[in-house]
Amino acid sequence: MDDIADALDEMTGLVLRHLTGREGLSMTATACLSRIQHEGPLRPTALAAAESVSQPSMSQLIQRLERQGLVTRVDDPDDKRASLVALTGSGRALLADRHRNRRHRITELLATLPAGDTATLRLAMHAALPVVRRLAETAREARADTVREAKAETAGA
């Protein structure tokens, strides 16, 4: 299975470093924004867990996004400790924009390839993506378990 691990590793590095400009948004920021777009307003804690970053990091990220006018916070009516992070209009617009640019960039690059390569890549990605999705979900759960165990130990000690 080493070959798969290596291939995933290398491909991720290549795509990240050479194929995707981040256009002012970190990956975590983008992931949060699109998660909110898909799932509706979410709590900071939920976002932190979903993106596997610490709660304070998420807190800061939200503050930056707020400063940029991309999200707003709404008090959770059910729990005065909590808040919900929602997209603003410009947030939604930026997301759409970014998506368009990103596609454009990769589409341009793909146009430089022979048609066969494009077809190959399409097939390969369609096959690989669902599998990787499952892998990532498994990994996320495992990680959450680890954190839970660590907490339990700390509490016990």
Next chain:
Amino acid sequence: MDDIADALDEMTGLVLRHLTGREGLSMTATACLSRIQHEGPLRPTALAAAESVSQPSMSQLIQRLERQGLVTRVDDPDDKRASLVALTGSGRALLADRHRNRRHRITELLATLPAGDTATLRLAMHAALPVVRRLAETAREARADTVREAKAETAGA
């Protein structure tokens, strides 16, 4: 081609955020170290260009790596302005170590999948990787050209 762009995008995010622990080395650091391992001692400028990072950023990265004892610098005998960055023994060791751990991690995760999925993923990755390599190379060259043009303009103005 949008579907391909989206798939690359999503997969990269998933792998990066959930599948790969970075074990103390940033992606750029890892890329540099393994590049040096493959190609031998290199100049800071060459590394910066290869990894699409500014020269000062690379300079700092090299300093950090030096502090950690992973690389050493050798004066270039042909050009007293320049230096060559070489791997130390611990650098080589760390690289090997990291490689092993990374493989282990993904291998463990792959073991949770049905065998069919693993086979699918292997085929897909073997098909996709060379194409992505070519894409990345094209993108890197295009970027280098852009930089060159910008410089020429600045010089002309």
Next chain:
DNA sequence: CACGATTACTTACGCAGGCTAACTATATAG
């Protein structure tokens, strides 16, 4: 119902890693 524990989140601080602008030192062209 009151008070300790838990939960949701923020603040404070430190480090990595990226950038640009401005510097030094060497090399090379005219």
Next chain:
DNA sequence: CTATATAGTTAGCCTGCGTAAGTAATCGTG
């Protein structure tokens, strides 16, 4: 021999991540 170009570094700024320690609200239990 001077002017310019090139290789690197330094300085200063920002994001983005982490941990430790705080505040405020909620829950659970005697």
